[in-house]
Amino acid sequence: MTTLADALRAGLEAAADPEAAPVMRAYMKSDMPFRGVPQPVRARILREGVQAQPPPTRGTLAATADALWDGAQFREERYLATALAGYRDYARWPDADWLPRYRHWVVSGAWWDHVDEIASRLVGPVLRADPVQVTPVMRRWATDPDPWLRRTAILCQLQSKGDTDVDLLADAIEASLKDEGFFLRKGIGWALRQHARTDPLWVREFVDTHPELSPLSRKEALKHL
Known part of the structure; x- marks a missing residue:
């Protein structure tokens, strides 16, 4: 019996573009x-896959996402793992118990395309749904030696708007102010720029009281102010 993970892999294989893949x-x-499958096509493959074989339980959803991520031979399989976890029909299924999974994905993915999606579209909703359990985890990630976990803690509230926990945001940023890594400095600026809309x-005030912000972070934070 073909599993949903197998069906999604088959869909990627059928849509593969050998010329686009190396680019x-x-x-x-x-x-x-890469298979060379762009995002709109991946979205169609995922939609058709879950319509044909909807995961019946949270456990099935988790097992399918794990199979796609850990068994991936092509990067698009991991894109589908994160897209499945945040798919509209199942977006409320992942909870605080998924944080070890997301941590594994962040650490093993270790690049901005994976991390930014996980931070804002997966970790963020879980944080807003259960701040009591998730906030302490984000505080630990904010001071973790792994820079991608720290970036996740900084960016996890990008979509929180008026529900943003500004104490968590400030603490996550301040924990990485001395880090010279581009992706952390860019992430800090992005998080501040996004919250400036709210x-x-x-x-x-945060920018004015933190002169140690890097020029990049400061420029991004104030871009629309």
């Missing part, structure tokens, strides 16, 4: 090869 791989600087005065 996508070079752009993403990926050790893992609370520009808070962002302006």
Whole structure:
């Protein structure tokens, strides 16, 4: 019996573009090869797959996502794993118990395309749904030696708008202020710029009271102020 993971892999194989694949791989600087399947096509493959074989339980959803991520031979399989976890019909199924899974994906994915999707579209909704359990985890990630976990803690509230926990946001940013890594400095600026759409005065004050912000972070934070 074909599993949903197998069906999605077959869909990627059928839609593969050998000419686009090396271009996508070079752009993403990926050790893992690509099939050459763009996002709109991946979205169609996922939609058709879950319509044909909808996961009946949270456990099935988790097992399918794990199979796609851990068994991936092409990068698009991991894209489908994260897309499945955040798919509209199942978006409320993942909860705080999924955080070890997301941590594994962040650490093993270790690049901005995976991490940014996981942070804003997967970790963020779980945080908003269960701040009591998830906030302490984000605080631990914010001080973790792994820079991608720290970026996740910084970016996980990108879609929180008025529900943003500004204490968590400030603490996550302050934990990485001395880090010279591009992706952390860019992430800090992005998080502040996004929150400025909701609370520009808070962002302006934060920037003014943190002279140690890198020029990149400061420029991004103030871009629309």
